[in-house]
Amino acid sequence: MTASTAPTTTVGAPTKKLRLSAYLGYATGDAGNNLAFTMASMFLLLYYTDVVGIPPAYAAPIFLIVRIWDGIGDVIVGRWVDRTNTRWGKFRPWILWSSLPLLLSSVWVFSIPQADSLTMKLFWAYLSYGVLAMFYSMVNIPYGSLAAAMTQVPTERAKLATFRSVGAAATGLMLALVVAPQVKRWSSASLYQEKVAELGGEAAASPAQLAAAQAAAQAEAATGLQGSLTTLTLIFVFVGMALYLTTFFTAREQVVRPAQDRATFREATDTLRQNKPLLWLCVGSLLFLTSFITFSTMGIYYARDVLGNAGLFGILSIVQTGAIFVLAPFIAKIVARFGKRTGYLAGTVAFIVGALLLFVTPASAPWMAIVAYFLVGTGLGLVNTLMWAMEADTIEFGEWKTGRRTEGTTYAVFSFIRKLGQAFGGFAAAGIIGLTGYVGTAAVQTDGALQGIRVATGLVPAVLALLTLIVMAKYPLTDKRFKEITAETEARKAAALAAAD
Structure with a gap:
């Protein structure tokens, strides 16, 4: 059933120019997404190791398994989305329906029940994070697919991707500024030093007093x-709903899909198989x-344990987001001048360059870390923004190649690959610190x-980014090629419409 609120652009006609409200509305959607995604990326491993008491070696598989499950869920949700047709369009209803369960799941992830056995801790960690992943797919797949349906103009898509990146960055900055002080306040190392000072220093305290002080600091910190974290995630439920509702009411679909776009799974798979740009981008x-x-994942650890001050994480995040x-504002001009x-x-x-600089930064020179984070932020600003614009372009390539337009499935496959990257990244972070002797409740970490x-934090990300550079070259x-295939596709649509008349 289709009503007047559905997309109205006729086949072959150009989409209307997007207004500022559409850009801002699209940005708020990713700001809402990152209340769950970035919160987990930045702080979930720390929560598992330092609050729940899960050793890094056991936490690592959680990120690997759940995020792979999340990627599989993306593909399933993508097919559901491609079959959706409501008076509000294909994508916005999913954002409306699934956003509240997503935000409530985020509260659960950071409030898992206390348990004495490691088995029960792992059970609650896997279950809560798995539910969060499911609802994240049900929001993020339609949200990401929405950009390709809002406009076909390359510069407008670049702007949408830019606003999306800014929305995500704003949430990341907010989380760093709000959560990092809490991590610093409830650091077992800081609390231990306070208790030792009350005893008159380590020299004046007995071994039994020091052991008791350490145990008390660990319990108080957790x-x-x-x-x-429970309080903050509850607040984020209300903030997130306001953000998602803004997206629902302002970011509307314009690009009409041809009737043959109701592709079977086999047809959609064949479309993706022939989409070489999508394969390279994946x-x-x-x-x-x-x-x-x-x-x-390692940012808060790097600031607190390597640089010796968890509060620096907020400063580093400000620099990165700044x-x-x-x-x-310059990304659209960069695209126009040099290409995506x-x-x-x-x-x-x-x-x-930024990641390598972090690897060699001494604890006595935090200014080097600040410079490194600025470089990393510059890189992220370009890559994360253009990544989404390029993904939207591959949808047009797939339509040109096969005659079928499958936004949901294409975005789902791309998102699945991204979830694999998130899985491997979380696994690598936890695995490396687990292998090198990190203990979550220790007052002092080993060399x-x-x-x-x-x-x-530095060396492994730099090596992986170097491989990215080789691939994306x-x-x-x-x-130029994108403009050619878009023109050809629109000419085909116009010809088909004329023949139908």
């Missing part, structure tokens, strides 16, 4: 951080997302554990 995104998630905001692929490659180089944090869909 309880305090748990309470803070490989590059897999590598870059593995790199980025490894980096972002770089994205400074760059955002060149901009993507330039961003990857900036990310590599090996600190070196492991450096490797996971071969990406075949240039902006």
